[in-house]
Amino acid sequence: MSKKTLVSAITAALVVGAASTTFAAANPFSDVPADSWAYDAVSTLAADGVIDGYPDGTYKGQNTMTRYEMAQIVARAMAKTDIEKADKALVDKLAAEFAEELDNLGVRVADLEKKSDNxxxxxxxxxxxxxxxxxxxxxxxxxxxxxxxxxxxxxxxxxxxxxxxxxxxxxxxxxxxxxxxxxxxxxxxxxxxxxxxxxxxxxxxxxxxxxxxxxxxxxxxxxxxxxxxxxxxxxxxxxxxxxxxxxxxxxxxxxxxxxxxxxxxxxxxxxxxxxxxxxxxxxxxxxxxxxxxxxxxxxxxxxxxxxxxxxxxxxxxxxxxxxxxxxxxxxxxxxxxxxxxxxxxxxxxxxxxxxxxxxxxxxxxxxxxxxxxxxxxxxxxxxxxxxxxxxxxxxxxxxxxxxxxxxxxxxxxxxxxxxxxxxxxxxxx
The missing domain is CATH 2.40.160.10 (Porin)
Known part of the structure; x- marks a missing residue:
């Protein structure tokens, strides 16, 4: 899965109306200019702590993403407590798909669910x-x-x-x-x-x-x-x-x-x-x-x-x-x-x-x-x-x-x- 594809999937799940949002902050990644089609979505996800870039300040959206990188993003998305019910349902599906990787990363679905509702x-x-x-x-x-x-x-x-x-x-x-x-x-x-x-x-x-x-x-x-x-x-x-x-x-x-x-x-x-x-x-x-x-x-x-x-x-x-x-x-x-x-x-x-x-x-x-x-x-x-x-x-x-x-x-x-x-x-x- 490419990061470009991921932005579309995660944005649909977590970012409601992100495409129309205006940001006053500087670009989070040097290789995602403000006029990029993905700028709003990437910026929102980065600000929410769902995604991060490379140490050199780039996003490298053209690179292929590993399943472990995807699992890290899913884990961060699951830890959010303020997403809509329909969005949470999609995140739960992603968690089921990447359950093995989440487990290997030491991320337990039950632990994340505790944060949202006892x-x-x-x-x-x-x-x-x-x-x-x-x-x-x-x-x-x-x-x-x-x-x-x-x-x-x-x-x-x-x-x-x-x-x-x-x-x-x-x-x-x-x-x-x-x-x-x-x-x-x-x-x-x-x-x-x-x-x-x-x-x-x-x-x-x-x-x-x-x-x-x-x-x-x-x-x-x-x-x-x-x-x-x-x-x-x-x-x-x-x-x-x-x-x-x-x-x-x-x-x-x-x-x-x-x-x-x-x-x-x-x-x-x-x-x-x-x-x-x-x-x-x-x-x-x-x-x-x-x-x-x-x-x-x-x-x-x-x-x-x-x-x-x-x-x-x-x-x-x-x-x-x-x-x-x-x-x-x-x-x-x-x-x-x-x-x-x-x-x-x-x-x-x-x-x-x-x-x-x-x-x-x-x-x-x-x-x-x-x-x-x-x-x-x-x-x-x-x-x-x-x-x-x-x-x-x-x-x-x-x-x-x-x-x-x-x-x-x-x-x-x-x-x-x-x-x-x-x-x-x-x-x-």
């Missing part, structure tokens, strides 16, 4: 609809039609690298359906995450009601009340322990496993980024003191021998190029029935909420045994089902994401047909 708020407004059908039991059919408003505050704790995080949900019914087991005349407000996160030696620690994500989401994507420790980079190890109870569960889970089970949770996962294209994961999860008569421990299915369950898993992904990725995962528990789960999925491209017009699609097959899949991340198939899935997502405008998914398969316990249509629109802020 508490950072983000969130989303989401509309979700789905329709589930079961040939074996029409009473189990379900239509879901709700809006969720979500806030996710993050507060920096003193001058340390520790932060406090939370997630606040307000769930509202859109329409009533007598067959909808989620119907309620009252809206549902909840705080489903509240935890602290920070470094402890070479590890990153989380404690409180925190999110846990295992086996690429096939096994578990929910909350526990406890602690999680992770360390390593290319080869990462994550340890988690805590209480998994109804207070921790997402209010939107309709799978009986995730809704009703209460247990002690212990887990270890290894993630290895073997190459730029290939990633591998493996792990083990143990649930103990599972409440009898609910969820996994159900005498009618003779699912478990006692009130504990151990699950091991192995999986990974391989990117053939920038557009096509193959994802697979396999897991098995020590239960006597419904003890296996596996997925295979081909992903094409991928939507990015910061890139209007971007889109992605996937197709795959899922076999989700009841006694393995506790609270999966999937919106198409549920635990206790097997079959084919397809889906697509599209970004019509920045920070707006539209998703559709479809499942066609069977319920495992009765081996009869089941299907589901899922649609969602999310607005992020």
């Amino acid at each position: 508490v950072k708020w983000t969130g989303e407004l989401r509309y979700r609809y789905y329709d589930k059908n079961h040939d074996s039991d029409k009473k189990a059919d379900e239509t879901y039609n709700k809006i969720m408003f979500r806030l996710t505050p993050q507060a920096y704790i003193g001058n340390s690298d520790w932060v406090a995080k939370a997630r606040i949900n307000y769930l509202m019914d859109v329409a009533s359906d007598s067959n909808n087991i989620n119907d309620s005349s009252d809206s549902d407000a909840s705080v489903d995450q509240a935890y602290v996160e920070g470094p402890l030696g070479a590890a990153t620690v989380q404690a409180g009601r925190l999110p846990v994500f295992t086996a690429q989401g096939m096994l578990f994507d929910d909350r526990i009340s406890g602690a999680q420790v992770s360390f390593g980079d290319t080869f990462k190890t994550t340890l988690a322990a805590g209480r998994y109870s109804e207070d921790s569960h997402s209010s939107e889970y309709t799978n009986i496993n995730a809704k009703d089970i209460t247990a002690e949770y212990y887990g270890i996962q290894f993630d290895w980024k073997a190459t730029d294209k290939m990633a591998v994961n493996a792990g083990y999860t143990q649930l103990t003191s599972i409440d009898q008569g609910t969820g996994l421990y159900d005498d009618t299915f003779e699912n478990l021998n006692d009130d504990s369950l151990g699950i091991w898993y192995l999986g990974g992904s391989y990117a053939f190029d920038n557009n096509v990725k193959l994802v697979g995962e396999y897991a098995q528990s020590d239960a006597d029935a419904f003890e296996k789960a596996g997925i295979v999925e081909v992903q094409y491209k991928g939507s990015d909420v910061a890139d209007p017009g971007s889109w992605g699609a996937y197709a795959g097959y899922r076999h989700l045994g009841n006694n393995v899949v506790i609270a999966s991340t999937y919106d198409d198939a549920s635990a206790g089902q097997k079959g084919y899935v397809v889906g697509a997502s599209y970004v019509p405008a920045e920070n707006i994401l539209a998703t559709i998914e479809y499942f066609d398969g069977k319920d495992l316990d009765v081996d009869q047909d089941a299907d589901k249509f899922f649609g969602q629109v999310e607005f992020f802020f």
Whole structure:
């Protein structure tokens, strides 16, 4: 990137109306005369401390800029506290692009954000609809039609690298359906995450009601009340322990496993980024003191021998190029029935909420045994089902994401047909 190009980009982000500004001060650089097209922009950025020149008092705008020089400018821009919201959004994008260089320069994004605001708020407004059908039991059919408003505050704790995080949900019914087991005349407000996160030696620690994500989401994507420790980079190890109870569960889970089970949770996962294209994961999860008569421990299915369950898993992904990725995962528990789960999925491209017009699609097959899949991340198939899935997502405008998914398969316990249509629109802020 040339400095001339940089002036255009940074000026658009930081200097509002700079082209019409008149400066009484002398030229900041000897090789940028007052009649230069870039004079106003360069002068403003120099006065604000965003850019500087060479020791001989020149700017050398014709020279090619290195990524490290660009990172220095981005760091200075991020440290400014008086820029407009739209300008800050562009600076944040530049920071993401040059994150590695900023890190090598000892510049931490979190440190710079502390200077502008001790508490950072983000969130989303989401509309979700789905329709589930079961040939074996029409009473189990379900239509879901709700809006969720979500806030996710993050507060920096003193001058340390520790932060406090939370997630606040307000769930509202859109329409009533007598067959909808989620119907309620009252809206549902909840705080489903509240935890602290920070470094402890070479590890990153989380404690409180925190999110846990295992086996690429096939096994578990929910909350526990406890602690999680992770360390390593290319080869990462994550340890988690805590209480998994109804207070921790997402209010939107309709799978009986995730809704009703209460247990002690212990887990270890290894993630290895073997190459730029290939990633591998493996792990083990143990649930103990599972409440009898609910969820996994159900005498009618003779699912478990006692009130504990151990699950091991192995999986990974391989990117053939920038557009096509193959994802697979396999897991098995020590239960006597419904003890296996596996997925295979081909992903094409991928939507990015910061890139209007971007889109992605996937197709795959899922076999989700009841006694393995506790609270999966999937919106198409549920635990206790097997079959084919397809889906697509599209970004019509920045920070707006539209998703559709479809499942066609069977319920495992009765081996009869089941299907589901899922649609969602999310607005992020």
